[in-house]
Amino acid sequence: MKKKKLVVLTGAGISVESGISTFRDAGGLWEGHDIMEVASPEGWRKNQDLVLDFYNQRRKQAATCEPNSAHKELARLEKFFDVHIITQNVDNLHEKAGSTKVLHLHGELFKSQSTLDPSLIYEMDGWEIKKGDTCEKGSQLRPFIVWFGEMVPMIEPAAELTEEADIFAVIGTSLAVYPAAGLIEYTKTTIPKYLIDPHLPTTRSYLNLRKIPEKATLGTLLMSEEITRLYA
Structure with missing residues (x-):
């Protein structure tokens, strides 16, 4: 049947x-950050180092969770x-x-995505995306996360x-x-x-x-x- x-x-x-942890439990703050700083295209354009570090830490923590x-x-x-x-x-x-x-x-925490071409998505080996890590088209990799304001x-x-x-x-x-x-x-x-x-x-x-x-x-x-x- x-x-x-x-x-x-x-x-x-x-x-x-x-x-x-969830960001909603802390009044719109996520691990001490305004959510728009770390989960929006504007935040990414403004401070890539902050956004990369934020998701690296989330990834490092999530890797230990069962x-x-x-x-x-x-x-x-x-x-x-x-x-x-x-x-x-x-x-x-x-x-x-x-x-x-x-x-x-x-999106998925343990994948990365090309900033230039959103169709280029990669499985990650470890927990870190570094500044200077690029896709095959030479564009900086970003977290594969759907941010506020994105489709x-x-x-x-x-x-x-x-x-x-x-x-x-x-x-x-x-x-x-x-x-x-x-x-x-x-x-x-x-x-x-x-x-x-x-x-x-x-x-x-x-x-x-x-x-x-x-x-x-x-x-x-x-x-x-x-x-x-x-x-x-």
């Missing part, structure tokens, strides 16, 4: 329990469902946990996946960052939907929406038990 398609949108809340039970449970669910992860996170914890279909909306090229494939979902879940996100927050609008009204976060965001009422006001680790386990029993 064909597996049902489970599409899961994850946000910072799923990685917090692995020790990865997936938690929520990441692992989503990977385990591939036994029962056709699981597609759409993540707003730039870490690689879903992949580390064993998930095989992960779409990163906002989100993966939003269309994410919307298409969401439209095809038989079950849809949102884990660890405030649903405040667009366009990702709008993905739930693409779900079919009849399918089961789950919203997992200790601080449940205010949403309009959706048919078949189950809210689980728990951290990602416990909430994902509760959802997993339910959907495996009802839909696998």
Whole structure:
């Protein structure tokens, strides 16, 4: 029998329990920096050294983090469902946990990108991008991160996946960052939907929406038990 398609949108809340901090917890500051200094094209043009160092430190820290039970449970669910992860996170914890279909909306921390040609993207060996590291066209490498004010090229494939979902879940996100927050609008009204976060965001009422006001680790386990029993 064909597996049902489970599409899961994850946000910072799923990685917090692995020790990865979020900038939103600190009033718009991220590790002491104004977010626009380190996550905008203007900030990059103004101070490349600062931006490179900022992401080098994030990368160095993320390399020591391990997936938690929520990441692992989503990977385990591939036994029962056709699981597609759409993540707003730039870490690689879903992949580390064993998930095989992960779409990163906002880029990937462990990849670099040409400043001149955005289509040139490279896997990184270590945690550092240095000033003077260039692409094959001689342009400085930058973090492969979608910054504020930039297009989100993966939003269309994410919307298409969401439209095809038989079950849809949102884990660890405030649903405040667009366009990702709008993905739930693409779900079919009849399918089961789950919203997992200790601080449940205010949403309009959706048919078949189950809210689980728990951290990602416990909430994902509760959802997993339910959907495996009802839909696998």
